[in-house]
Amino acid sequence: xxxxxxxxxxxxxxxxxxxxxxxAPPSPAGAPDAPLLAEVQAPVNxxxxxxxxxxxxxxxxxxxVAPTPSGLRVPRLEIDMAVLGVGLDADGGMELRESAxxxxxxxxxxxxxxxxxxxxxxxxxxxVDDGVIGRGPFASLxxxxxxxxxxxxxTDGSVVVxxxxxxxxxxxxxxxxxxxxxxxxGALVLVTCGGxxxxxxxxxxxxxxxxxxxxxxx
Amino acid sequence: MxxxxxxxxxxxxxxxxxxxxxxxxxxxxxxELSVLHGVPDLTVDVYVDGALTLDDFAPGDLAGPLxxxxxxxxxxxxxxxxxxxxxxxxxPIDLPLExxxxxxxxxxxxxDGNPTANLFTNDIxxxxxxxxxxxxxxxxxxxAVDVWANGEVAFENLxxxxxxxxxxxxxxxxxxxxxxxxxxxxxxxxxxxxxxxTNTIVYAWGSAADGNLAVAVQTVAxxxxxxxxxxxxxQGLAADSSGAPLxxxxxxxxxxxxxxxxxxxxxxxx
Numbered sequence: 146x147x148x149x150x151x152x153x154x155x156x157x158x159x160x161x162x163x164x165x166x167x168x169a170p171p172s173p174a175g176a177p178d179a180p181l182l183a184e185v186q187a188p189v190n191x192x193x194x195x196x197x198x199x200x201x202x203x204x205x206x207x208x209x210v211a212p213t214p215s216g217l218r219v220p221r222l223e224i225d226m227a228v229l230g231v232g233l234d235a236d237g238g239m240e241l242r243e244s245a246x247x248x249x250x251x252x253x254x255x256x257x258x259x260x261x262x263x264x265x266x267x268x269x270x271x272x273v274d275d276g277v278i279g280r281g282p283f284a285s286l287x288x289x290x291x292x293x294x295x296x297x298x299x300t301d302g303s304v305v306v307x308x309x310x311x312x313x314x315x316x317x318x319x320x321x322x323x324x325x326x327x328x329x330x331g332a333l334v335l336v337t338c339g340g341x342x343x344x345x346x347x348x349x350x351x352x353x354x355x356x357x358x359x360x361x362x363x
Numbered sequence: 364m365x366x367x368x369x370x371x372x373x374x375x376x377x378x379x380x381x382x383x384x385x386x387x388x389x390x391x392x393x394x395e396l397s398v399l400h401g402v403p404d405l406t407v408d409v410y411v412d413g414a415l416t417l418d419d420f421a422p423g424d425l426a427g428p429l430x431x432x433x434x435x436x437x438x439x440x441x442x443x444x445x446x447x448x449x450x451x452x453x454x455p456i457d458l459p460l461e462x463x464x465x466x467x468x469x470x471x472x473x474x475d476g477n478p479t480a481n482l483f484t485n486d487i488x489x490x491x492x493x494x495x496x497x498x499x500x501x502x503x504x505x506x507a508v509d510v511w512a513n514g515e516v517a518f519e520n521l522x523x524x525x526x527x528x529x530x531x532x533x534x535x536x537x538x539x540x541x542x543x544x545x546x547x548x549x550x551x552x553x554x555x556x557x558x559x560x561t562n563t564i565v566y567a568w569g570s571a572a573d574g575n576l577a578v579a580v581q582t583v584a585x586x587x588x589x590x591x592x593x594x595x596x597x598q599g600l601a602a603d604s605s606g607a608p609l610x611x612x613x614x615x616x617x618x619x620x621x622x623x624x625x626x627x628x629x630x631x632x633x
Contacts, residue, residue: 203425203579205553232492239590253560253587261584273596284601326589338595342602
């Protein structure tokens with residue numbers, strides 16, 4: 146019995162900040178689209194296509210795969226973390242790196258490195274704490290201020306620079322994740338947990354979201 | 364007996380194709396169209412509804428994607444020095460485009476080497492987390508082929524102008540094409556990256572008889588489920604003060620005691 150309980154405890158700790166399963170749809174049909182044609186926008190006039198149409202070689206050797214985030218730095222907050230791609234967890238939430246020292250970038254959303262979903266919001270999240278290192282780097286996210294510099298390092302070694310626009314702390318029940326992940330605002334959204342700790346269910350009551358936008362307006 | 368590592372996945376994908384999924388692959392209210400030129404040695408102009416749309420479009424090139432209002436578009440392909448679309452070398456053909464769908468119109472050779480055109484529908488239905496989609500289209504003047512991935516036959520006996528597809532774990536696959544039942548590649552091997560929430564579409568085009576078979580690749584975004592929550596803390600160490608007592612005890616006591624407290628909590632709750 147005790148052995149079983151310890152296993153259960155470990156399971157609880159891993160899923161601790163788990164919010165109650167949400168019945169909200171993953172995204173509304175009316176949400177804006179990733180701008181697949183951001184630079185094109187060929188005016189459609191009486192269904193005749195005019196304007197610039199991108200033409201490129203389709204040769205296999207010319208296929209470009211966009212670089213993806215590999216590192217995140219917020220110098221003023223002394224955040225300097227590795228970033229790895231993540232997907233969905235079993236409950237339909239965002240998968241997170243087990244260690245609060247590492248951040249996860251949601252692969253099926255926007256990519257600071259460009260690609261097919263360029264312009265869709267990019268989301269990087271990390272546990273605010275874990276049982277090994279205690280408070281993680283993202284514990285200081287709520288101290289972010291407008292204008293703070295955020296650097297995303299990409300797998301090709303290049304760096305995309307963002308500036309913090311605002312910090313939002315919202316009850317998890319009220320965060321509109323279809324906008325966070327789905328809107329085509331070109332934002333980088335850094336997400337962690339915060340607010341009161343509900344010891345009964347072992348999760349935080351709020352999400353802390355830092356909204357940043359590209360420094361060069363890209 | 365050669366095995367197909369994708370057979371099961373392919374069947375599942377075909378069943379799932381066409382299901383509306385939440386996401387952001389094609390702009391609301393629009394259709395998405397790309398155009399691939401797969402006729403060797405023939406630079407052309409492309410007219411859409413009578414208007415010159417692609418000038419000097421070269422073999423192996425991909426145009427688009429364009430976001431278009433749903434409807435039926437008439438496409439004519441002419442020699443690149445034509446003054447208008449009155450003497451097309453191909454077409455005019457009607458392209459019926461439906462809202463929310465992704466298409467690729469391909470000018471290519473049929474199995475006997477005659478120019479033709481096909482409108483393919485790109486499957487952008489939702490892919491599972493961690494997976495991408497691989498589509499292979501035979502648009503070459505060549506017999507039926509087997510498609511290999513990582514040294515095994517993935518799709519058997521694919522004939523012009525057919526396509527096959529499968530959802531696969533995101534990874535780079537070494538792809539090759541042999542004539543059906545043979546092992547020597549007539550194309551490849553070529554590295555094909557299959558990335559998450561992306562349909563990577565591979566075309567075998569050109570002419571076997573003329574020795575100019577080639578591989579073209581196109582990528583389109585698929586639908587993908589977005590997270591409904593982000594649960595990003597496990598210990599309560601970063602909590603606002605009102606919720607912190609248990610967490611503070613855990614900080615002082617360390618991991619062993621923390622496990623014990625959690626155990627006791629579970630026992631009590633049971």
